[in-house]
Amino acid sequence: MSIIAERSTNDMYDTIDNKGSFIYANGVHQEEGTEARDAANVRWAADRSRLMAGERPESPFREDALHWVRVYRDLVAFNCEVMDAILERLPAFPSADGSDPDVKLLEAHLDRLRWRLRFWEGRVDGQDGSRLVTSAGAADP
Numbered sequence: 001m002s003i004i005a006e007r008s009t010n011d012m013y014d015t016i017d018n019k020g021s022f023i024y025a026n027g028v029h030q031e032e033g034t035e036a037r038d039a040a041n042v043r044w045a046a047d048r049s050r051l052m053a054g055e056r057p058e059s060p061f062r063e064d065a066l067h068w069v070r071v072y073r074d075l076v077a078f079n080c081e082v083m084d085a086i087l088e089r090l091p092a093f094p095s096a097d098g099s100d101p102d103v104k105l106l107e108a109h110l111d112r113l114r115w116r117l118r119f120w121e122g123r124v125d126g127q128d129g130s131r132l133v134t135s136a137g138a139a140d141p
Contacts, residue, residue: 039099046108048115057119062132065123073119079110 044050051057055068083106090100122128 006068034101038104042101042104042108045105048112050112057123060130060133062124062134065120065132068120069117069124070121072113075119076110076113079106079113082106083110 052071056064059065083103086103087104090103123130123132126132
């Protein structure tokens with residue numbers, strides 16, 4: 001006697017691949033909610049109010065501002081290198097809407113990093129009207 005697994009009519013797909021696509025018994029892929037997920041990820045990556053651990057925009061100390069300028073300069077440089085490498089290696093064919101969702105995500109992340117860098121450079125330059133102090137307590141001229 002052989003046992004055959006019965007498939008209920010509620011089983012819409014056989015498995016999910018590593019990209020979140022449903023793979024049906026006939027091999028057809030269908031992505032459910034991928035566009036909404038990608039859009040939410042891009043919004044999160046672009047959120048300028050999202051801070052790094054330990055980042056305090058209200059800090060009155062010049063050393064803090066200089067630290068974050070260095071951090072964000074390094075991050076922008078690194079992410080530009082990553083973006084260049086990715087764009088060099090992407091397949092020549094575009095996706096259905098003409099842009100890759102991963103590239104959109106990285107671009108949004110890079111835009112946020114650049115914005116945060118400008119913010120901290122503005123703090124150092126006094127463009128925000130605040131006067132930073134050194135850790136010794138003296139205000140910068």
